[in-house]
Amino acid sequence: RKEVEQDPGPFNVPEGATVAFNCTYSNSASQSFFWYRQDCRKEPKLLMSVYSSGNEDGRFTAQLNRASQYISLLIRDSKLSDSATYLCVVNGRRSNYQLIWGAGTKLIIKP
Amino acid sequence: GAVVSQHPSRVICKSGTSVKIECRSLDFQATTMFWYRQFPKQSLMLMATSNEGSKATYEQGVEKDKFLINHASLTLSTLTVTSAHPEDSSFYICSVRTLIPNEQFFGPGTRLTVL
Numbered sequence: 001r002k003e004v005e006q007d008p009g010p011f012n013v014p015e016g017a018t019v020a021f022n023c024t025y026s027n028s029a030s031q032s033f034f035w036y037r038q039d040c041r042k043e044p045k046l047l048m049s050v051y052s053s054g055n056e057d058g059r060f061t062a063q064l065n066r067a068s069q070y071i072s073l074l075i076r077d078s079k080l081s082d083s084a085t086y087l088c089v090v091n092g093r094r095s096n097y098q099l100i101w102g103a104g105t106k107l108i109i110k111p
Numbered sequence: 112g113a114v115v116s117q118h119p120s121r122v123i124c125k126s127g128t129s130v131k132i133e134c135r136s137l138d139f140q141a142t143t144m145f146w147y148r149q150f151p152k153q154s155l156m157l158m159a160t161s162n163e164g165s166k167a168t169y170e171q172g173v174e175k176d177k178f179l180i181n182h183a184s185l186t187l188s189t190l191t192v193t194s195a196h197p198e199d200s201s202f203y204i205c206s207v208r209t210l211i212p213n214e215q216f217f218g219p220g221t222r223l224t225v226l
Contacts, residue, residue, distance in 0.1 A: 008152075032213065043204050043217035044155065087154070099215065103154035 001026055003100045006088050010106040017078050021105045023088030024070045032091040033064055035073050037084045038104065044087055047073075075107075083109045113139035113207050117218035124195055125226055132190045132221045134205030140185035141207040145215070146178075149202040161188040161205075195225045 006023045013019045025033075033050035048055065050062040050071050061074040071090075075082055085104040092098035114137040124130050134144055144161040159180055160168040167180035179191040192199055204220040 004154075041202075041220075041222070043220045045217070046214050049213065098157070101155040103152075 002102075003027060003092070004088055004090050004102040006086075006102040006105045008103060008105060010108050012108050012110060013078055015078060015080055015109050015111050018074065018076045019078055019107060020075075021073045021086055021088075021107075022070050023072070023090075023102055023105075024068075025088075025090040025100075026069070027090065027092065027100075028066075028069060030090045030092075032099075033062075033071050034089040034099075035060075035062055035071075036087040036089055036101075038087055039084050047086070078107075078109050080109050080111060083107055112212070112214065113137075113141070113209055113216040115205065115207055115216050115218040117205055117221050119221060120219060121222045121224075123224045123226065126196050127194055129191055129193045130195055130223060132192070132203055132205075132223075134188045134190070134218050136186045136207050139207055139209065139216075141188075142185060143208065144182060144188040145206045145208070146180065146188075146190050147204045147206065149204065149220075155204065158190075161190075163188075192223065195223070197225045199223065200225045 003026045035047040036044040037047045038044040048057050050064050054063040059076045063072045085106045087104045088102035092100045116135045118133045142163045146158045147155040149155045158173045161180045161182040163182045169175045182188040206215045206217045208215045
């Protein structure tokens with residue numbers, strides 16, 4: 001089983017729709033969780049950290065479910081510019097410094 | 112945040128040659144830098160952790176004699192792919208991590224193609 005698992009997609013979604021991604025992780029001791037966004041042939045960029053109580057940043061909402069060991073990302077009112085690959089990242093077993101990356105979920109927003 | 116640059120952005124080389132990739136932290140003194148590799152449609156894989164003034168820590172399965180890392184200063188780490196082969200063709204990305212905020216900042220990546 002992979003340490004961080006994501007549905008690779010692609011998710012084809014019409015503009016304006018709401019889309020949700022889930023990510024599961026295997027290390028129950030993980031403390032740090034992130035969503036990164038990666039555009040084609042570019043480096044990843046932090047979208048948002050995920051906090052225990054859940055957090056929101058504009059159209060983006062992230063939630064953490066420790067009991068089931070998954071995190072989610074919700075995008076409301078999707079824009080064409082949201083098309084990208086979304087990477088789930090969790091700190092690893094060795095330390096909080098080590099990050100384990102999911103393979104990403106590809107999102108395509110269609111006009 | 113931290114600004115990270117990489118050079119070159121793209122390199123094409125012949126099999127058997129060595130390629131050096133530079134990673135610079137422009138506004139942050141990084142005692143630690145990270146080197147990742149990403150194959151198409153796959154996740155980022157940590158190759159090694161580069162430590163300023165000491166030896167790099169390599170992940171399991173990464174050959175330290177093939178991927179030479181030098182972190183001579185707080186702002187520069189280099190990755191040298193020695194005797195490159197076509198299977199080494201990949202997207203190589205470096206990063207630094209800040210504690211406050213708890214975030215990792217990436218360089219723009221180097222796309223290596225070995226013919």
